[in-house]
Amino acid sequence: MVSFDLNVINFSGGQRSNQVRFELIAYFGLFLIITSSMINLFLQSKRGMIICLAVQYLGVFFLVIQAWSVGLSAVKLIAGWMAATFLGATHMINESKSEENPPKTSGILFKVSTGLFILLIVFGSAGSVRTLIPVPLVFIWAGMTLICLGFLQMATSGKLLKVMIGLLTTLSGFEVMYSAVENSVLVAGLQAVVVIGIALIGAYLAILPELDRS
Amino acid sequence: MNAPILYIFIPAVTGITLFFLRKKSILVQSIGIGFSFLWGLLGFTLPIGEVITTGESALKIASSTAVLGRNLTILDSDRSVIGIIFIFSALWYVGAVLKKIGNHFIPIGLIISGLLIAAVAIEPFLYAALILAIIVLLSIVILTERGARIEAGILRYLVFQMLGVPFILLTGWVLTVAGVNPSDELVLFQAILFIILGFAFWLGIFPFHTWIPMLASEGNIIASGFIFSMLPSMTLLMLLDYINTYSWLRDSQLFFQALFVCGIIMLITGGVWAATQNNLKKLLGYAVIIETGFALIAIGLNTQAGYEYVVMALIPRLLAVLLASFAISQTNFNSSKEGQVAIEGLFFRKPWTASALLAGLFSLAGMPLLGNFPLRLQLVDQTFQLHPEAIISIAIGISGFLIGCSKISTQICRGPSASREKESRIFIFITISTIILLLCMGLFPNLLLSNLVNILTGFPFLK
Numbered sequence: 032m033v034s035f036d037l038n039v040i041n042f043s044g045g046q047r048s049n050q051v052r053f054e055l056i057a058y059f060g061l062f063l064i065i066t067s068s069m070i071n072l073f074l075q076s077k078r079g080m081i082i083c084l085a086v087q088y089l090g091v092f093f094l095v096i097q098a099w100s101v102g103l104s105a106v107k108l109i110a111g112w113m114a115a116t117f118l119g120a121t122h123m124i125n126e127s128k129s130e131e132n133p134p135k136t137s138g139i140l141f142k143v144s145t146g147l148f149i150l151l152i153v154f155g156s157a158g159s160v161r162t163l164i165p166v167p168l169v170f171i172w173a174g175m176t177l178i179c180l181g182f183l184q185m186a187t188s189g190k191l192l193k194v195m196i197g198l199l200t201t202l203s204g205f206e207v208m209y210s211a212v213e214n215s216v217l218v219a220g221l222q223a224v225v226v227i228g229i230a231l232i233g234a235y236l237a238i239l240p241e242l243d244r245s
Numbered sequence: 246m247n248a249p250i251l252y253i254f255i256p257a258v259t260g261i262t263l264f265f266l267r268k269k270s271i272l273v274q275s276i277g278i279g280f281s282f283l284w285g286l287l288g289f290t291l292p293i294g295e296v297i298t299t300g301e302s303a304l305k306i307a308s309s310t311a312v313l314g315r316n317l318t319i320l321d322s323d324r325s326v327i328g329i330i331f332i333f334s335a336l337w338y339v340g341a342v343l344k345k346i347g348n349h350f351i352p353i354g355l356i357i358s359g360l361l362i363a364a365v366a367i368e369p370f371l372y373a374a375l376i377l378a379i380i381v382l383l384s385i386v387i388l389t390e391r392g393a394r395i396e397a398g399i400l401r402y403l404v405f406q407m408l409g410v411p412f413i414l415l416t417g418w419v420l421t422v423a424g425v426n427p428s429d430e431l432v433l434f435q436a437i438l439f440i441i442l443g444f445a446f447w448l449g450i451f452p453f454h455t456w457i458p459m460l461a462s463e464g465n466i467i468a469s470g471f472i473f474s475m476l477p478s479m480t481l482l483m484l485l486d487y488i489n490t491y492s493w494l495r496d497s498q499l500f501f502q503a504l505f506v507c508g509i510i511m512l513i514t515g516g517v518w519a520a521t522q523n524n525l526k527k528l529l530g531y532a533v534i535i536e537t538g539f540a541l542i543a544i545g546l547n548t549q550a551g552y553e554y555v556v557m558a559l560i561p562r563l564l565a566v567l568l569a570s571f572a573i574s575q576t577n578f579n580s581s582k583e584g585q586v587a588i589e590g591l592f593f594r595k596p597w598t599a600s601a602l603l604a605g606l607f608s609l610a611g612m613p614l615l616g617n618f619p620l621r622l623q624l625v626d627q628t629f630q631l632h633p634e635a636i637i638s639i640a641i642g643i644s645g646f647l648i649g650c651s652k653i654s655t656q657i658c659r660g661p662s663a664s665r666e667k668e669s670r671i672f673i674f675i676t677i678s679t680i681i682l683l684l685c686m687g688l689f690p691n692l693l694l695s696n697l698v699n700i701l702t703g704f705p706f707l708k
Contacts, residue, residue: 163435164415185404194400198407205411212418217313221375225410228382232403235386242391 057169060093064173068180068200069146073139077192081119084196085112087177091203094173095210103219107206110223114199114230121234122192142187149179166211177204195233199226247307248293249317249366252327253359256284260355267348274342277351281335281358288327293319316368322703325696326482327362330475333563334358336675337471340571343669344467350387354471357383361479365486371417373483374410377447380476381406387468388460398459405456409446412439420491433493437500440487441507447480448537450507451514458518461530469526470570473533474563481540481555482700488544489704495547505545509638511538516645525578525588525602528649529569532609535642536562542639543624546631552707554624556700560693561608561616561686568679569605572598575672588653590660597668599657601676606650608683611643616686620694 067086088111096104153175184197263273297304309318341350360380364373419436449457461469515534522528543551575598577587592599611621
């Protein structure tokens with residue numbers, strides 16, 4: 032079990048300057064998470080969505096590294112990037128084909144405004160959530176942002192890639208919060224397997240209609 | 246030799262091997278079905294933890310092994326569950342062969358069977374959530390058909406099953422905290438909330454139930470039926486394991502009331518939706534919802550009789566879902582208007598298929614003489630004694646499903662008599678055997694099902 036000073040991310044024996052540096056890394060990770068997941072809401076370009084997913088996992092890495100060792104945190108980053116690669120490799124094959132109508136401005140505005148509203152709720156209710164899950168605020172902000180924006184992603188689109196990215200986003204939000212309370216190597220490994228498995232299934236479903244029936 | 250290697254790793258490795266050989270259909274089908282039947286018989290007959298002497302040699306199957314620092318423990322009381330998983334998997338493989346989807350269904354089914362046992366055997370059980378997630382991912386491959394469009398049901402199934410995993414993992418953490426301070430009401434409430442939400446996603450408790458009828462109506466009914474029968478059954482056993490492990494959970498009235506209410510809600514939603522159904526496949530989906538609802542009501546009663554219902558109803562439920570799924574697969578029913586006409590006059594064209602369909606559906610409804618009836622009667626009687634107000638909900642659930650079954654029966658027996666169509670001999674044999682078994686279970690439940698109560702010896706702290 033990882034223990035925290037709830038106000039400051041403390042490392043036994045660490046210098047104050049190291050603590051400040053680590054806090055800055057955590058907030059930078061939070062910035063990457065918020066930015067990438069918000070952009071992913073309205074992006075239609077598959078390449079852009081995959082890049083945002085990769086940046087999102089980089090943000091998750093910067094947060095998880097506050098609680099776990101670098102090696103263990105790297106497992107999450109590599110699994111996330113592998114997932115992005117698998118999804119990108121299959122979904123971007125079809126990008127050159129003639130696509131549906133370009134998105135409407137009203138749709139983009141709706142998603143962005145809903146996303147901002149969600150962010151307001153997340154930041155406003157983080158204190159209450161902390162009574163349930165006693166971890167540093169930055170973990171709750173990041174985790175809840177990913178969970179809620181992931182839900183929004185899944186709920187507002189029926190497209191396969193969007194649903195897969197939304198699911199991965201939601202699960203990564205949970206992983207951020209869970210990493211603060213549990214640092215089991217086996218759980219981390221199995222979670223990585225699940226993330227890669229979801230991406231492989233997403234890739235399989237993308238090419239399924241084009242496979243020969245046999 | 247130990248039980249986890251025998252019942253988890255060997256089936257999984259066999260499945261992986263057969264997956265690479267899947268082009269050789271006859272080899273894969275014969276090995277897969279034979280292996281599964283054999284392992285089912287081993288599960289029922291081979292004792293675990295006892296020395297078996299054969300002549301001059303002695304063999305002992307150890308009950309646990311350590312994998313990556315965690316224990317996989319299979320007790321002697323789990324043998325019935327193992328036997329059921331493998332025997333029924335073998336029957337599903339036969340159905341897959343009849344529908345010509347056996348090449349990838351059988352290897353993946355074997356891996357899933359091994360992982361299902363691993364999910365029940367793993368200690369601590371929070372890892373079961375991740376194993377279940379892997380099972381769901383593997384099941385996507387058998388639920389989808391090559392060259393077919395991706396429908397919404399498969400995505401919804403994937404999303405809802407994955408969303409259950411975080412709640413169960415968080416439950417593991419909260420239970421650790423609650424164990425340290427069991428008098429903290431907030432922590433207990435939090436743990437109960439997470440458990441209920443996790444199992445709500447997995448079992449399809451309203452409003453997270455929509456994936457069940459969608460998955461049933463899309464894709465292959467054999468694959469859907471396999472998932473509908475195996476996953477909820479093992480998930481319910483995992484729930485019993487949770488209750489058995491934590492004393493404060495067993496002492497929590499709120500938890501059992503929540504389960505009871507969830508069961509009632511599933512009955513009402515399943516019954517109401519089933520009554521309006523003309524889609525045969527969706528009707529089977531709602532039958533699964535109602536069955537799970539009854540199981541939750543039984544657990545929610547927190548009585549010995551309730552827990553006995555959960556384990557004794559395993560085989561009748563699995564048989565009924567198997568029979569109904571096989572029968573639906575033998576029709577050409579699909580969701581289109583033309584496909585829905587496929588069951589009109591079915592009784593004249595394919596009498597065995599019609600008989601199997603009606604026997605399966607009415608057994609799930611709990612009709613007298615069939616497998617579910619005596620167990621359902623006992624459960625309803627016990628519920629009436631403890632919660633008489635719940636009887637109306639139970640009546641809505643059962644009658645709603647019966648209305649749906651009646652509509653299907655009318656369609657089956659309606660229409661001009663047509664020439665008899667050829668039916669597979671294997672299917673006829675399975676139909677006759679299963680109907681006889683269901684009738685025997687309905688007429689002599691204590692004779693055939695009482696041994697399943699031994700499963701509860703693996704949960705010694707349940708009432």
